[in-house]
Amino acid sequence: MNNPVENQPSSSTEKRRFPWVTAIISSVFLIGLLVVLGLWMKQSKVTSLEIGANVPDFSVTTFDGETYTKSALEGKLILINFWSSWCSSCDEEGYALEEVWQEVKSSGDIVFLGVNYVDTEKDSITFLNKYGITYPNGPDLGSKISRIFKVQAVPETYIIGRDGTLAAIKIGAFESADEIRTLLEKAAQE
Numbered sequence: 001m002n003n004p005v006e007n008q009p010s011s012s013t014e015k016r017r018f019p020w021v022t023a024i025i026s027s028v029f030l031i032g033l034l035v036v037l038g039l040w041m042k043q044s045k046v047t048s049l050e051i052g053a054n055v056p057d058f059s060v061t062t063f064d065g066e067t068y069t070k071s072a073l074e075g076k077l078i079l080i081n082f083w084s085s086w087c088s089s090c091d092e093e094g095y096a097l098e099e100v101w102q103e104v105k106s107s108g109d110i111v112f113l114g115v116n117y118v119d120t121e122k123d124s125i126t127f128l129n130k131y132g133i134t135y136p137n138g139p140d141l142g143s144k145i146s147r148i149f150k151v152q153a154v155p156e157t158y159i160i161g162r163d164g165t166l167a168a169i170k171i172g173a174f175e176s177a178d179e180i181r182t183l184l185e186k187a188a189q190e
Helices: 011-017 019-044 090-107 121-130 141-149 177-189
Strands: 059-061 067-069 077-083 110-116 137-139 156-160 166-171
Touching (some): 059 137, 077 090, 077 141, 077 177, 090 110, 090 177, 121 137, 166 177
Parallel strands (some): 077 110
Antiparallel strands (some): 059 067, 156 166
């Protein structure tokens, strides 16, 4: 008599029939994982622009609707400050930046641009009004500007020289208006 169980292929035989399919799927998955890991590691090593680097063109539209473009400001010293209303050290720094802005704005040779980083418009405008900040400020829509400068956290400040290259970098909050003046003077001499 034939045993019906003997005529059925065993499950272990079926698993051994296509071992190359499992190997290919595993290899593709492993390669994909390594590519993603490599890209992540490369991105994590990215630092901000270096002094002397040419800064790509960008534009920021202020909360008042005025647009500033880097290429249109060439020949001027441009101070770009990345900030947020939720940033605990941006308030005191805002006072210091505003103090220096009041001193330099009439020269027409220096432009301050505040770039609001990952924030809401309502909170940003409240912040600007609360601290009396009058230099041009606008949101970083789509994080386009912060990606150019590879901003890691706020506050961060970059000064673009008259020739369009990066002249100075300040990571973290300025301690005083004098520190801002010193950095502007140094950048102006570059």
